[in-house]
Amino acid sequence: MKAFLGTGLLGSNFVKAMLKRGETVQVWNRTASKAQALEATGAKPFDLVADAVKGATIIHLTLKDDATVNEVLESASSGFSPGAILIDHTTTSAEGAIERTNYWKEKGFTYLHAPVFMGPPNALESTGNMLVSGDQELIAQVTPELEKMTGKLINLGPETGKAAGIKLIGNLFLISLTAGLSDVLALAKGLGIDSADVASLFSNWNPGAGVPARFDKIRAGDFSKPSWELNMARKDAGLMIEAAKVNGVNLTVLPAVAAQMDKYINEGHGSDDWSIIAKDNL
Structure with missing residues (x-):
């Protein structure tokens, strides 16, 4: 089971594509109505972000910026399952991606920044491009998950933050x-x-x-x-x-x-x- 935090135009279409593949997805959005709108397609909306991530092994994010990502992850963290993997598709600074990778590793969780060159239609159709960089063992582990979401997954190598740049x-x-x-x-x-x-x-x-x-x-x-x-x-x-x-x-x-x-x-x-x-x- 997975969670998706941030169900705007891009995030909601990622969720719809996941649901079409038969996946179970728990969703949360700051504007609750956007998450609730996905209930009709099979998603499970939650009002509290910590509740939305409970039981999820993979947590995807599409949010606004570094500050929002940091705030939402902190609020959600009390609901994280042991070993949960956080995959962030938000466009952020390279410095922020590096800091979050290290911060959540110290707390026992895995954070991977995977920004995209994808619009809402791409997210729904699983086309476009997704970028990753950093821990190559981790990337190999999550590649099957990410490849389902995009037309092309571009691995930029072991340098954390390079994908953000x-x-x-x-x-x-x-x-x-x-x-x-x-x-x-x-x-x-x-x-x-x-x-x-x-x-x-x-x-x-x-x-x-x-x-x-x-x-x-x-x-x-x-x-x-x-x-x-x-x-x-x-x-x-x-x-x-x-x-x-x-x-x-x-x-x-x-x-x-x-x-x-x-x-x-x-x-x-x-x-x-x-x-x-x-x-x-x-």
Whole structure:
């Protein structure tokens, strides 16, 4: 028997998938109605978190942040069964994941951080990606449990907290991508170009396909053989910024990128590949 703490959009769909597999799941949520709503699908809701974990050998969590995870686990701990395994899918800091791993080990319980690149539909369909790192014997033990929940379980090795760090890096990319798309929509609006035309562009030309190669080029650190000179990229950025200004729309990301371009141009790198703007972070 298992327990699931945190039954928001992601957690509730994890629970529904578990129930479809015939598993017995006890659930708790700070907003009790969200846990109670799962009773109709076969879950056993509890008002008190310590009651929800009683008898559970595995306890899953999808909560808000480090502070919430710490608070909920402390409140639940009086109900922990001996040897219970705590599997936390919350996006947290790496430091928090390390501290909790050590803290609960000292108290005789096993904590594993397993953040996900999964939305609610993925949780229901057991698709997407789940990350783990840390004690490899423990990970081998719980792999059959975790593989049932996700399309791909990615083991990042023995370093505790690494999964948390990689999850933050992945989310940073998603946030940056969305902010960039916001700028794209703003410029399209200013130029009177329908967003459907932009969508058509991306359906024919997929810039995302070039991300691995571009990332490898940046990591190599050789910017002396440009495919797009920094001076030319900055010229184009200037055209975009000016077009947005003339048409009364605001760009969020591009002005900061242009400032970084100017820095490297002033340092004499105008003829280098434009990706040199990432050099300081290598």
